[in-house]
Amino acid sequence: MISVHEAISRFRRDVTLSTLLKAALGCGVGAVLALHFVSLGKTIDPSLLLMGLGAVWLTLWYRTMKGSRLAAQSSTLIASGNLEQAEAQIEQSLRAFSMSRSVKSMGLLNLALVRLAQKRWPDTAMLCREVLAAKKGTSEHVNKSGRLMLADSLLEMGDLRGAHEALAGLYNHRLTLSEALSLLRVQTEYLARVGAWEQMIQGAVTKVALAEIMPMPNGARVQAMLALAAKRTGRAEWANWLRRRVELLVDVQELATQRPLLWELWEK
Amino acid sequence: MTPAPPSFLDVPTLLERSVPKPRPAWVWYGMIAFAVVVLTATGAAGQNPQLKLVVRFFGGLAMLGLVVAMAWFTSHVVKQQRKEQQRVEAIEELVQLRRWDQAAAMLDSMLAKPALTMGARLQALVYLASVLARYHRFGDAIAVQNYLLEHAEFDAGTAHGLKLMRTMAMLHEDQLVDADRALGDLRRELPESAGLALIEIYRDVKTGHPAEAIEIFHARAPALRAQLGHRIADAYALVARAHDLLDQNTEAAAAFEKATLLSPVEELCRRYPEVAAIREKYPAAVAPSEAA
Structure with a gap:
């Protein structure tokens, strides 16, 4: 099992190395093309040199493609809940050299996702911070997912300020539906922690519609949080309706044990 | 007599038309052109030393042109495939949000043309089956599902x-x-x-x-x-x-x-x-x- 520190140091090393390699190859190609126009080109065949550089480039990109495939496969394994196998794949992809920064970021992000599922919050936060720090070459998807996971793990660690900062960076982005669902879940938890009940219940119709398409138990947890907000703001009809829905969807005992704040909904 | 226009979400037509077309191997053509340029330049320079500089100059330009053209072509293909994948993701979101009419319209237009990748086509067909079932066109939905199960390999869950x-x-x-x-x-x-x-x-x-x-x-x-x-x-x-x-x-x-x-x-x-x-x-x- 690869440690978070090792994964980060490998990520940094590979990013530096690939930047240097790309620059060297680029300069090499420029120099070889220039050889066509200068007298030195008479002694060295520039075409053969260019072919040699092309071969080196293709070999490196073949390795990168392999790494990219491993990263894609590990995403599928995480989605199916096969965390051990996913971690082994991620380790393999992080240990292999890759020319692409985005492939490496993806590997790191997938490791963060595994650590999040394992409830290892500090590790998740550290990995997400590293991914977000490397702004150049990071895709928008990686950036948004990193922020969502960072906010999620910081909330679990009780760092409300950090969670707020991570969430704030998301409001400037256009989100996909699955990202919007994750944002709603994390945002609801955050607002409940800071006691912003009125803000929580705003746009309840849309929020409930989105919670309905979330996987369980997250969908039920969001509805329970909204029920609590409705109760705290004196909307008894909403509170009762949402609470009863939650009772049909999940085990209330389990839900309230995870979020003790929610016991209030079932107090006599 | 003009043939009747195909009906909305006509399954046999969509299945037939969405099959990806084999693309010309532009990369190989580029490689061959590259080799031809290299050989011609080397051959011409060897036979006529006076022409050496001119040949080398144009050879260099041709090579530069080829490198730029191949880079442009690769980036164009990647962009097109990304666009197609984004369309599939948009359809998935519409299905999840139960915006069936919009999803149906997008599927009808997407599957009426050859897909760029088989993966995107299969995903779109899975959503087509959901939309057809929603419209109570269960016979058509079964036809799509049979096609998918017979012609593609999915993971166990799917x-x-x-x-x-x-x-x-x-x-x-x-x-x-x-x-x-x-x-x-x-x-x-x-x-x-x-x-x-x-x-x-x-x-x-x-x-x-x-x-x-x-x-x-x-x-x-x-x-x-x-x-x-x-x-x-x-x-x-x-x-x-x-x-x-x-x-x-x-x-x-x-x-x-x-x-x-x-x-x-x-x-x-x-x-x-x-x-x-x-x-x-x-x-x-x-x-x-x-x-x-």
């Missing part, structure tokens, strides 16, 4: 989901023998599946075996709750109908109220015409006026 959808469509189409056989296969494949339990409940309600439907519901209640999420409303609605068939009105009313607490009555009646028979008989759950 294949199981497709088979569940096909079995449900068979029941809607009254293909009871086929549905029974499909249920047997599904039971052997994944006996713990809540989707399977829901289909069995529907089959029993549809074929007039309400007691069996209720028995399955109670035996599989934890799995139904854990796996179906909000779609457990379907199970409650069918159980309400089963109790109603047995004249157990109190139980029927309770189950109907739970079903309508999670899903609107119209939606449940649309999914299962059998539920429409009880919609006036039992009161639905009262939702806050904004949410109703």
Whole structure:
């Protein structure tokens, strides 16, 4: 099992190395093309040199493609809940050299996702911070997912300020539906922690519609949080309706044990 | 006589037209052109030393042109494929948000042309089957699902989901023998599946075996709750109908109220015409006026 520190140091090393390699190859190609126009080109065949550089480039990109495939496969394994196998794949992809920064970021992000599922919050936060720090070459998807996971793990660690900062960076982005669902879940938890009940219940119709398409138990947890907000703001009809829905969807005992704040909904 | 225009979401046409076309191997053409340039330049320079500088100059330009053209072409192909993938993701979101008309229109336009990648085409066909089922075109949905299961390899979860959808469509189409056989296969494949339990409940309600439907519901209640999420409303609605068939009105009313607490009555009646028979008989759950 690869440690978070090792994964980060490998990520940094590979990013530096690939930047240097790309620059060297680029300069090499420029120099070889220039050889066509200068007298030195008479002694060295520039075409053969260019072919040699092309071969080196293709070999490196073949390795990168392999790494990219491993990263894609590990995403599928995480989605199916096969965390051990996913971690082994991620380790393999992080240990292999890759020319692409985005492939490496993806590997790191997938490791963060595994650590999040394992409830290892500090590790998740550290990995997400590293991914977000490397702004150049990071895709928008990686950036948004990193922020969502960072906010999620910081909330679990009780760092409300950090969670707020991570969430704030998301409001400037256009989100996909699955990202919007994750944002709603994390945002609801955050607002409940800071006691912003009125803000929580705003746009309840849309929020409930989105919670309905979330996987369980997250969908039920969001509805329970909204029920609590409705109760705290004196909307008894909403509170009762949402609470009863939650009772049909999940085990209330389990839900309230995870979020003790929610016991209030079932107090006599 | 002009041929009649193809109807909306015409399955055979969409299946035929969406097959990816083999693309010309531009990369190989580029490589060959590159080799030709190299050989011609070397040959010409060797034969006529006076022309050496001119040949080298134009050879260099040609090579530069080729490198730029290949880079442009690769980037263009990647952009096109990304665009196609984004369209598929947009369709997926529309299906999730139950914006069926918009999803259907996008699918109709996307599948009317050859797809760039087989993966995107297969994903779009999976969503097409969902949309067709929504429009109660169960025969067409079965045709798409059969095509997918016969022509593509999916991971176990996706294949199981497709088979569940096909079995449900068979029941809607009254293909009871086929549905029974499909249920047997599904039971052997994944006996713990809540989707399977829901289909069995529907089959029993549809074929007039309400007691069996209720028995399955109670035996599989934890799995139904854990796996179906909000779609457990379907199970409650069918159980309400089963109790109603047995004249157990109190139980029927309770189950109907739970079903309508999670899903609107119209939606449940649309999914299962059998539920429409009880919609006036039992009161639905009262939702806050904004949410109703």
